[in-house]
Amino acid sequence: MRLGKVGKLQKKWSYDEVKALLSDPDPEIRSMAQEDEPALSSEVVTFVKETLPALLIPPSTTLHYTALVEIKAGVGGDESALFAEELLRLYSRFAAARGWYCAIVSQNNHDRGGIKDAILDVKGDGAYDAMHWENGVHRVQRIPATESQGRVHTSTASVMVFPVAPKTGPELEEDIVDEKDVRTDVMRASGAGGQHVNKTESAVRLVHNPTGITVFMQESRSQHSNRARAWEILRARLLARKLAEEADKKRAMRKGMIKGPDRSEKIRTYNFPQDRVTDHRVGMTLKNIEAFMEGDRLQNIHEALRRDHYAAELEDLLESATSA
Structure with missing residues (x-):
C-alpha cells in the first residue's frame, strides 16, 4: 500500500488508475504513478499470458492420467x-524430482552400450500431461568417443x-x-x-485384432506378471490412439490448428x-546441456510449450466466438 499526502493515494493503485494519473496535474502524483506503472504493466502482461488462458480454456481431461514412456534408438547406430x-x-x-513413481518396465540393451529400446512407467498426477510434450524425434549432435577425426x-x-487412465473415474482402463x-x-x-529363458513359457504376446497393435513382454520370469504388463501397455496404446482420433476430429471442426506433440516430428x-x-x-x-540432461531444466521447456499451447487454443476460441 502506498501512502501519500493526497487522499486518493491512500490505497494500492489499479492499472487503470495509474494510466490515468500519469497525466495528473499534480507533479507528485505523476511521479508516484510513473514509479508504479512498470510493475503494474508487468502484472497485466503476466495475467494475460498465464492466468487468463488457464481461466478460459477448459481443464485438461487427462490431468490424472499416468504415463508409459517408450524410448527407441533411431538413426546413428551405437551413438543413438x-x-x-x-x-x-x-x-x-525428471520424474523423481517431482515425487512421481518411476520404474523401468522393459529394457532391451545394445551389445556395445546404451539401449535399443525401453519403456518407463511414470505415475503421478499430471504425469501424462507433462511427459506428452516429449513425443517426437530427439536429435543429438556430438563427437563420438570412437571418432578419430573429431567430426x-x-x-x-x-x-x-x-x-x-486411472482405475477409478469416468474413463476406466478396462473401457x-x-x-x-x-x-x-x-x-x-x-x-x-540362463536356462530359465529357454525352458519356461513366460513370454506373452498380445495382438489387438481390430488395429493390429502388438505388445510383447518377457521381462519377468512370471507369465502372470508379463501378461499384466502387456495388457497395461496395450491399453495405454489404444487410449493414445483414441485421444489422437478425438483431437483430429476437433481440429477438423475448427479453422485453426492447435499445436501439439507430433511423434514423427524432430522436436528437439x-x-x-x-x-x-x-x-x-x-x-x-x-x-548448459549437462544440467539439462540431469533433468533440472526440462520443466522450463514444458512451461514454454504449455504457454504456447494455451495461446493457440485461446486464439482458436476467439476465432470461434467471432465467427459464431
Whole structure:
C-alpha cells in the first residue's frame, strides 16, 4: 500500500488508475504513478499470458492420467543407443524430482552400450500431461568417443508417450479394449537369462485384432506378471490412439490448428559441442546441456510449450466466438 499526502493515494493503485494519473496535474502524483506503472504493466502482461488462458480454456481431461514412456534408438547406430539411454536417465530424474513413481518396465540393451529400446512407467498426477510434450524425434549432435577425426555426428532417438487412465473415474482402463478382440500367445523368452529363458513359457504376446497393435513382454520370469504388463501397455496404446482420433476430429471442426506433440516430428536438438538444447516447437534454446540432461531444466521447456499451447487454443476460441 502506498501512502501519500493526497487522499486518493491512500490505497494500492489499479492499472487503470495509474494510466490515468500519469497525466495528473499534480507533479507528485505523476511521479508516484510513473514509479508504479512498470510493475503494474508487468502484472497485466503476466495475467494475460498465464492466468487468463488457464481461466478460459477448459481443464485438461487427462490431468490424472499416468504415463508409459517408450524410448527407441533411431538413426546413428551405437551413438543413438547411447543417446536413448541418456534420455531414459533424463526422464527418470525428471520424474523423481517431482515425487512421481518411476520404474523401468522393459529394457532391451545394445551389445556395445546404451539401449535399443525401453519403456518407463511414470505415475503421478499430471504425469501424462507433462511427459506428452516429449513425443517426437530427439536429435543429438556430438563427437563420438570412437571418432578419430573429431567430426560431429548426428543421431536420433524417438520417444512415444502413452496415457494410462486411472482405475477409478469416468474413463476406466478396462473401457478402452474388449478382451474378445485380443489374441494372446505365450512362448519361451529369448535372450540373456540362463536356462530359465529357454525352458519356461513366460513370454506373452498380445495382438489387438481390430488395429493390429502388438505388445510383447518377457521381462519377468512370471507369465502372470508379463501378461499384466502387456495388457497395461496395450491399453495405454489404444487410449493414445483414441485421444489422437478425438483431437483430429476437433481440429477438423475448427479453422485453426492447435499445436501439439507430433511423434514423427524432430522436436528437439541436443548440441553438445555448442553446449545448448533447442526445442524447435517454440524456438527455445537453453545453455548448459549437462544440467539439462540431469533433468533440472526440462520443466522450463514444458512451461514454454504449455504457454504456447494455451495461446493457440485461446486464439482458436476467439476465432470461434467471432465467427459464431
